[in-house]
Amino acid sequence: MSNDKLKDMLVADLGGKGEITEFLSEVVVTITSKELLDLANKLKSDKYDFDFLVNLTAVDFEENFTVVYNFRSLSNKTKLVLRVVISKEEPSLPSVIGIWKTADWQEREVFDLLGIIFTGHPELHRILLADDFEGYPLRKDYKFDSRR
Numbered sequence: 001m002s003n004d005k006l007k008d009m010l011v012a013d014l015g016g017k018g019e020i021t022e023f024l025s026e027v028v029v030t031i032t033s034k035e036l037l038d039l040a041n042k043l044k045s046d047k048y049d050f051d052f053l054v055n056l057t058a059v060d061f062e063e064n065f066t067v068v069y070n071f072r073s074l075s076n077k078t079k080l081v082l083r084v085v086i087s088k089e090e091p092s093l094p095s096v097i098g099i100w101k102t103a104d105w106q107e108r109e110v111f112d113l114l115g116i117i118f119t120g121h122p123e124l125h126r127i128l129l130a131d132d133f134e135g136y137p138l139r140k141d142y143k144f145d146s147r148r
Contacts, residue, residue, distance in 0.1 A: 001076040003027050006048075013042055023081070030083040033093035040096050043080070049073045050080060053096070056106035058114050060140045065091055065116055092117035095124075113138040 006027050010020050018031035018039075031039060043050040050071040058067045069082040086093055095118035097103045105127070107118040112126045115136040126133065135142050 001073070001078045003078075006078060006080070009048070014039070026079045026081050028081040028083060030085065033084055033086050036084055036096070037094050039082070040099050043071060043082075044099050048078075048080075049075050050078070051075070053100035053102045053106075056096075056103055056110065058110045058116055058138075060114060060138065062140055064088055065114065067093060067110065067116065069096075086116070091115055092119055094119050095121040097121055112136075115139065 003022060003025070007020050007022070010027070010029060014020070014029075014031070014035070017035050018029055021028045021030075029039070042048060050073045052072040052074055053069060054072055055070040056067070058065050065086050065088060067084045067086065069084070071080045071082065072078070073080075084093055091114070093116070095103065095107055097107065097118075098120070103118075104121075104123075107121055108124060108127045110116050111118060111121075111124050112128050113136055118124055125131075129137075137144070
């Protein structure tokens with residue numbers, strides 16, 4: 001599937017919600033958390049066939065968090081980047097583990113390092129840092145103890 005065809009399909013399915021661009025030959029879709037599960041289910045469906053969640057990470061942009069999903073459709077040989085912008089005051093969004101099992105570890109990692117809560121995740125807890133670790137070290141406002 002060509003990027004132009006993919007963008008046309010996404011424009012029709014998003015109905016004016018979100019932003020669709022292209023960067024380094026990949027289609028990039030930016031949405032809010034309200035559209036996440038609906039779009040995720042569509043992306044996994046036969047229409048798009050994004051069967052592989054390659055990576056899920058997040059970025060602290062000081063004014064908000066952006067959770068970034070990188071998808072591949074192995075059958076269509078297509079790539080897609082999905083960006084979900086969320087507020088720092090309520091850093092949560094629905095888990096996609098029910099759609100892509102590979103989100104399990106990746107959502108836990110983002111929770112552990114940035115404190116973003118993935119609602120509906122069956123086992124959301126720290127996996128890299130100690131249970132008693134305070135704070136989220138990938139946040140820009142995190143204060144490191146220089147004595148360590």
